[in-house]
Amino acid sequence: MNNNLAVSSSKEILETMDNCTKCGICHSFCPVANVTKEFPGPKFTGPQTQRFRMIESLEELSPDLCNGCGICTSVCPNGVAITDIITLAKSNLKKSNKKISFLQKILNRPDTVGTIGNYIPFLSNFILHSYIFRFIAEKLLGLDRNAPMPKFTGRKFKKFVNAINFNEDRTNIFYFSGCSVDHYDYEVGISALKVLDILGYNVITETGLCCSLPMLSSGEFDKAKDRSRKTIVNLKKKLNNVRNIVSTSTSCSLTLRKKYSEYLDFVDQDSLNVSRSIKDICEYLLETHFDFLSKNLNSLNLKKVFYHGPCQLKSHSMGLPAFEIMRLIPGLKVVLSEADCCGIGGTYGYSKEKSYISNSIKKNLVEQIRSEKPDLVICDSETCRWNIQKSTKIKTIHPIQLILTSLNNY
Ligand code: SF4
Ligand code: SF4
Ligand code: SF4
Known part of the structure; x- marks a missing residue:
């Protein structure tokens, strides 16, 4: 489970509940349990209640209050896959007694x-x-009126992709753009394509692919299954021409890497091949192009940036590759966030009924950013960026945008 390429089925996930020694560490780190007494916490909602779920259908609401941040799983000393146990419980809840709104x-x-x-x-x-x-x-x-909303950008990424020339002499790589780049954050996708071009790749990409993470994390597994299978079939074909798939969304890459097996039991060879091929773009750059980056990143007209690594990074078990790369930029101070979670939890903070939890969680992060007064905030996850920018009024970008500017800044 510690290996970031390890893949588990839902059965293996549920079996980890037997490792719980009731130490309570997960509870003390849970951002939701720390701000509301309504949520009984990861130990209770995860392994403890799971034992009863196995023998009877329970009338419970607490799995829905978990924002899926994954922090509990990452701090558990005994390898209990708490977040995934709770997400699997959400799915069963929807099947039995609670409809999806x-x-x-x-x-x-x-x-x-x-x-x-x-x-x-x-x-x-x-x-x-x-x-x-x-x-x-x-x-x-019930859509919270203050929830952060991105702006539609009119297929700018697709137009850019359509204008790319194919270069057969170069190594192929596939860029998984995901819905946020396709529809809202086109600058992130264009920056990724430009950085990969500088590194000498022939980038293949396709708009319109969705990993279905929001469906999976809210328990809408039945609909997610067909969509996810189509994504695997599509990406499997891409693997005939490329060795690696990279993504600028830590959520998309985590879903393709681990969640299809854990939630949907996709443990067939095609799914495993996709899972092993997908990399977060900064993880890939650090592993494969460290020497180039250390020689070619140039100083910027910025003094200080603030980096918030989204909570999914912990589930990736890959450290903080974006932070490691940004530290190579000469003269730039990169302040590391001390907050584990920005509170938005994908779509969690968009509902009015949960927004008070989400807003309470984000206070710590917002206070840190305000006291640091950075020139920019950097974050790998789209919904976290939208949340942080709306709350702090400081421009918040993906690390790949900073990397491109630094590479171009001769
Ligand atoms: S941290 Fe792990 S072992 Fe400790 S209570 Fe939580 S699930 Fe159980
Ligand atoms: S995933 Fe996050 S919110 Fe959910 S129980 Fe674990 S620590 Fe708490
Ligand atoms: S994680 Fe979100 S942005 Fe990425 S493909 Fe899935 S649904 Fe789309």
């Missing part, structure tokens, strides 16, 4: 929302960011 179903389909919103992006943005719409959406759907 209409709002959650919308949030679970960022690809569909992005496709619709990008038909007329300026109109979609006007509606989505208007006070009246947000007020009505909060009343009718």
Whole structure:
């Protein structure tokens, strides 16, 4: 389980509950349990209650209060896969006694929302960011009116991809853009393609692929299964031409690497091949191009940046590759966040009923950033970036954008 390439099935995940010695360490680190008494905590909701779930159907709500940050699993000294036990419980909960809300179903389909919103992006943005719409959406759907919303960008990434020339002399690599780059954060995707081009790759990419993580983390497993299988079939074909798949989203890469096996029991050879091939882009750059980066990263017109590693990084078990790379930039002070979680938890902080938990969790991070007064905040995860930028009013970008600027800054 400590190896970042290890893959487990749901049966193996559930079996880890027997390792729990009730030490309580996970509870003391859980960001949700630390801000609300409504959530009984990871030990209780994970291994302790799982024993009873195995023998009877329980009327419980606590799995839904977990934001899936993964911190409990990463601190457990006995290898209990607490976060995944709780996520599997969420799925069973939906099957038995609790339906998925209409709002959650919308949030679970960022690809569909992005496709619709990008038909007329300026109109979609006007509606989505208007006070009246947000007020009505909060009343009718339970969408928190202050939740961070990205802006639709009108397929700019797809247009950029369509203009790329194929160079047969170069090594191929596949870039998994995911919904956020496809529909909102096109600059992140373009920066990734430009950095890979500087490094001499022929980049193959395809828009419209979604890993279905929001469905998986909210327990909508039945719908996620078909979509995830299609993604595996698609990526398996790509592996005929490339050795590695890289992603700028720590959520997408974590899902493709581990979550299909843990939640959907995708342990067939195709899924394992995809799982072994996917890398976070900074992880890949650090492993494969450290020498080039240490010689070619140039100083920037910035004094200090603040780096918040999203909580999924702990589940990746790969350390802080973006932080290691940014420390190679001459003259740049990189302040490391002391907060484990920004509170947004993917789609968790978007619902009105959970927003007070999400907002309480983020206070610590926001206070740190405000006291450091950095020129920029850097974070690998899209929803964390949107959350941090909205809360601090400081521009928040992906590390690959900083790396590109530094490589270009001769
Ligand atoms: S940290 Fe691990 S062993 Fe300790 S209570 Fe939590 S699940 Fe059990
Ligand atoms: S995943 Fe995060 S929120 Fe959920 S129980 Fe574990 S530490 Fe708490
Ligand atoms: S994790 Fe990535 S591909 Fe999956 S839904 Fe989110 S942005 Fe889309």
